Amino acid sequence: xxxxxxxxxxxxxxxxxxxxxxxxxxxxxxxxxxxxxxxxxxxxxxxxxxxxxxxxxxxxxxxxxxxxxxxxxxxxxxxxxxxxxxxxxxxxxxxxxxxxxxxxxxxxxxxxxxxxxxxxxxxxxxxxxxxxxxxxxxxxxxxxxxxxxxxxxxxxxxxxxxxxxxxxxxxxxxxxxxxxxxxxxxxxxxxxxxxxxxxxxxxxxxxxxxxxxxxxxxxxxxxxxxxxxxxxxxxxxxxxxxxxxxxxxxxxxxxxxxxxxxxxxxxxxxxxxxxxxxxxxxxxxxxxxxxxxxxxxxxxxxxxxxxxxxxxxxxxxxxxxxxxxxxxxxxxxxxxxxxxxxxxxxxxxxxxxxxxxxxxxxxxxxxxxxxxxxxxxxxxxxxxxx
Numbered sequence: 001x002x003x004x005x006x007x008x009x010x011x012x013x014x015x016x017x018x019x020x021x022x023x024x025x026x027x028x029x030x031x032x033x034x035x036x037x038x039x040x041x042x043x044x045x046x047x048x049x050x051x052x053x054x055x056x057x058x059x060x061x062x063x064x065x066x067x068x069x070x071x072x073x074x075x076x077x078x079x080x081x082x083x084x085x086x087x088x089x090x091x092x093x094x095x096x097x098x099x100x101x102x103x104x105x106x107x108x109x110x111x112x113x114x115x116x117x118x119x120x121x122x123x124x125x126x127x128x129x130x131x132x133x134x135x136x137x138x139x140x141x142x143x144x145x146x147x148x149x150x151x152x153x154x155x156x157x158x159x160x161x162x163x164x165x166x167x168x169x170x171x172x173x174x175x176x177x178x179x180x181x182x183x184x185x186x187x188x189x190x191x192x193x194x195x196x197x198x199x200x201x202x203x204x205x206x207x208x209x210x211x212x213x214x215x216x217x218x219x220x221x222x223x224x225x226x227x228x229x230x231x232x233x234x235x236x237x238x239x240x241x242x243x244x245x246x247x248x249x250x251x252x253x254x255x256x257x258x259x260x261x262x263x264x265x266x267x268x269x270x271x272x273x274x275x276x277x278x279x280x281x282x283x284x285x286x287x288x289x290x291x292x293x294x295x296x297x298x299x300x301x302x303x304x305x306x307x308x309x310x311x312x313x314x315x316x317x318x319x320x321x322x323x324x325x326x327x328x329x330x331x332x333x334x335x336x337x338x339x340x341x342x343x344x345x346x347x348x349x350x351x352x353x354x355x356x357x358x359x360x361x362x363x364x365x366x367x368x369x370x371x372x373x374x375x376x377x378x379x380x381x382x383x384x385x386x
Contacts, residue, residue, distance in 0.1 A: 007311045014284070018316070021280045025320025028273040029355060033328025035262045036351045053112065055247035056179060056228055059238040062247075063088075065207035066237050077227050079220035084112040084209040089187065089198060090157040092169075093143060098216040099153070101189040103196035112214045115182045122147075122173030130195045133169035136186025137176045147171055153189075156342040159201045167199075210247070250315045270362070278366040282311050284368040313367025314360075321359035325352060329361065331366040 012018050056074065058064035074083045084105065091101035094114045106127040106196055110116070116132065122261075126132045135145060145151060159165045179182035197205040211230070215221060227243040232239045251324070292305055329347045 003308075003311075007315060008309060011315060013288075017280060017283075020315060021277055022320045024273060024276050025317060026324040028269050029031060029321045029324025029358075030031050030327045031269055031324075032266060032332070032355060032358065033149075033325045033347050033351060034331060035266055036354060037328070037347055038262055038331055041077075044372050049241040052215055052218050053244055054215065054221060054225055054228070054239050055212060055244055056239050056241045057170050057209065057247070059240045062209050065209060066211065068206045068208055068238070070211065070232070070237065074213060074228065077213075077231070079216055079224045080213050081216045082108065082111045082215070084108040084212045084213040084381050085100070085193070086210060086212065086231040087193060087208045088157075089196065090155050090232075091153040092156060093153060097143075099139070099189050100187060101153070101191065103191045103193045105193050109190070109212075115178045116175045117178050118175035122175075125172040126190075126192075129170055129172050129305060130192060131168065131170050132172040132195075133189060133191045134170065134173035134175055135189040137174055138186040139189060140171075140174045142187075145171055147174060150263065153187070158196070160199050161201050163201065184324050211285060213241075274362065274365055277313070277316065277362070278369075280316075281309070281370045285309055285374055286311070289377065290373050294378055296377065302375045305377070306371045309371035309374050310363070312368045313371075316362040317359050317363040317366070321362075324354045 056066070056070075060065055068085065071083050071085070076082060085108070086102040086104045089103055091099040091100055106123065110123055114202040122134065126134050133151060139145075151169050151171050153169060154165050156165060160167065175186065177186055193208070194215060213224065215224060220240050221243065228241045229239050295305055295308075296302070325347065332347055
């Protein structure tokens with residue numbers, strides 16, 4: 001029998017225990033891969049390469065409204081072709097179905113987002129109907145909405161002037177995406193900015209959450225971003241300009257410090273894993289003390305015995321770790337596909353390198369003490385059961 005075969009045979013002496021431990025390692029590294037990918041996304045710097053649209057929000061938070069009077073100033077910036085804007089509405093369908101819903105200017109939004117496909121007649125109906133609403137094909141299919149219906153929508157954020165949280169909109173259009181990627185994003189609903197301004201109780205008129213800048217040249221994205229922020233610096237409406245991808249990330253960050261949350265979850269997962277795998281290795285060595293003594297009797301030096309135990313720990317962690325990372329790669333690709341590329345959980349080289357380093361460190365952590373015990377083992381004491 002070869003040395004590697006000997007290690008594998010010893011590893012699967014208690015097959016059920018080894019398989020359960022291996023599954024624990026796989027699940028830990030599956031979580032590690034996905035969460036570390038999330039952490040990498042949230043800690044990445046701004047990337048303006050290839051950006052065709054920029055998002056402009058208030059520097060403090062996107063929840064702080066900006067005045068619509070900024071539109072002419074933004075459109076006058078070299079490199080900006082068109083400016084649209086959106087106000088978060090926070091709609092709720094029936095009892096507890098939240099909707100991704102914004103108020104906007106129909107024509108401006110159509111110009112900035114040609115990726116949304118809808119007939120000219122429906123765009124015109126949206127622009128000319130004060131209580132008009134358009135929804136994505138995916139959302140309409142899920143809720144069974146048809147053009148011509150009056151759709152009752154509640155909003156816990158924006159009551160009407162009479163105090164009612166119930167709004168009613170006329171469904172005048174259903175839009176789709178230009179390709180498969182954009183079709184997966186059609187879970188949105190849009191209403192008229194003018195109607196929202198007129199009807200909301202808080203009198204929030206002439207303000208919006210953020211602007212979308214369509215650029216004439218993607219290569220000017222960084223320069224335009226700096227120009228916008230410099231233009232409104234030290235004003236009551238300081239801005240933060242970023243790409244759509246970075247804006248989506250900052251939107252999710254509103255729930256808290258994602259990086260800190262991820263680190264604490266990973267700490268809890270790996271601390272538990274160290275206890276599980278460490279206990280498995282310690283128990284395995286304890287059960288084989290007489291056999292280890294026989295190995296030494298046959299002439300295997302202390303270093304070889306130590307190496308056998310460390311090799312078992314490394315083999316267990318390596319198989320489980322690589323399988324977990326591979327599953328995380330598959331899971332990340334599925335999440336990216338399911339969200340239409342809006343949430344890109346890709347395990348890049350850095351995540352794999354960190355994962356391999358974690359495998360090595362964990363192998364040493366769980367295998368070193370049992371290996372040292374096997375190395376210090378005295379043949380007489382071991383065979384005597386002492």
